[in-house]
Amino acid sequence: MAKVFIYPATSLVLSDLVERWGHEPLGAALAIRERIQTASLDSPPLQMTPEEPKKGLKWAAVEVPAGVRGRMALYGPMIEEADAAIIINDADLAFGCMGCSRTNELVMYLLRKRTDIPLLDIKYPSSEEEGIAFVASIKEFLAALGGGEDA
Amino acid sequence: MTNKMAPPPLYSGTVTKYVFIDSPNVNPQTLAIRAYEISKGIMIKETCFGLQVTGKPDEVKELIRELRKVDPAHIFVKDRGFPPGDPRRCRANLGGARPGYYGHEFESRILRYISRGLEETASRTVTVNKFEKTKMDEGKLPLEKLLEIIENEED
Numbered sequence: 594m595a596k597v598f599i600y601p602a603t604s605l606v607l608s609d610l611v612e613r614w615g616h617e618p619l620g621a622a623l624a625i626r627e628r629i630q631t632a633s634l635d636s637p638p639l640q641m642t643p644e645e646p647k648k649g650l651k652w653a654a655v656e657v658p659a660g661v662r663g664r665m666a667l668y669g670p671m672i673e674e675a676d677a678a679i680i681i682n683d684a685d686l687a688f689g690c691m692g693c694s695r696t697n698e699l700v701m702y703l704l705r706k707r708t709d710i711p712l713l714d715i716k717y718p719s720s721e722e723e724g725i726a727f728v729a730s731i732k733e734f735l736a737a738l739g740g741g742e743d744a
Numbered sequence: 745m746t747n748k749m750a751p752p753p754l755y756s757g758t759v760t761k762y763v764f765i766d767s768p769n770v771n772p773q774t775l776a777i778r779a780y781e782i783s784k785g786i787m788i789k790e791t792c793f794g795l796q797v798t799g800k801p802d803e804v805k806e807l808i809r810e811l812r813k814v815d816p817a818h819i820f821v822k823d824r825g826f827p828p829g830d831p832r833r834c835r836a837n838l839g840g841a842r843p844g845y846y847g848h849e850f851e852s853r854i855l856r857y858i859s860r861g862l863e864e865t866a867s868r869t870v871t872v873n874k875f876e877k878t879k880m881d882e883g884k885l886p887l888e889k890l891l892e893i894i895e896n897e898e899d
Contacts, residue, residue, distance in 0.1 A: 605764060605851045606858055609820040613812075618823070625825025626760075629832070630753045683883065686847040716882075717854055724857025729870035 595738040598675035600700060601687040602668065607679055610731050615741030619675055624667035641666075653699060660692025661699065668700050677738055678704045679713045679731065711738065755787075759804050760824040763795040763811060764848070766855040767818035775814060782810050789828040793848070794819075796828045817862040820855065 595616045599607035602621040611618035628640035641663055649662025652669040672678075680701060687697050704712060713734045718724040735741055765775050776790045779797065786799035786807055795811075797804055812819050826833040835841065864870055 603847050605822045608822040622823035622825040630756045632753050686850040718857040721860045724861040725864045728861025729865050730872045732865050733872050
């Protein structure tokens, strides 16, 4: 079972397909869950503390807005942990202002910089033919990772 | 900002998953009934799009495996960070619309294409044409156009 980082990190489709074919999707929910279930932290609603932007310094410079560094404290460890990654390039839902948008750009940059892991670049389907190609390319990519078991 | 009055974490050690159903044959109520039949104590919340299930990781995995059998190509599962009704997130406590469903709404529109893809890839081997660079660059500003804009600005 490989750990596959998904972008957009909240994607239902990617999360489902990766899990369906027996791998572990690394998305935003896992990092959020880890924080909200940690009793020692006490900073609702997301349990983000002033420590998070400091952790984010590992991936983003100090001049970068704290919002980006805080988000990188969630995504950075998962990017390092990933065995593979899938990026949907035209994800309209992953829009945002300074924090979200710059974090998204940084996440994609860091994934592409990791030349040691396989990466799949795709786009959302807009027809049935593209839907078949979309699913088939993900299935083939995940099969090549090996070790998957059907969910 | 810290808040010392925040409630303790709910359902520690559990996982929560969304189960979306987008099927012409099965509706969310039918799926919920099937989930109750096999849940063995897992917390189930019925929603308009399907279910949210919360429980121990192994139990939830087993439940999801069984639920997928109802309509494999039309059921989609995703992790959720918060358990249902968490006072830090639930709009019953916070008021107003809950942010975070825009992504699901967007992807719900393409689920029919994904379902078609799942049916096709399950029944036969599909040859994949890689997404070419021209396809990937669709909608982006061409480099030549960008240079032209910069040069015009300088005039």
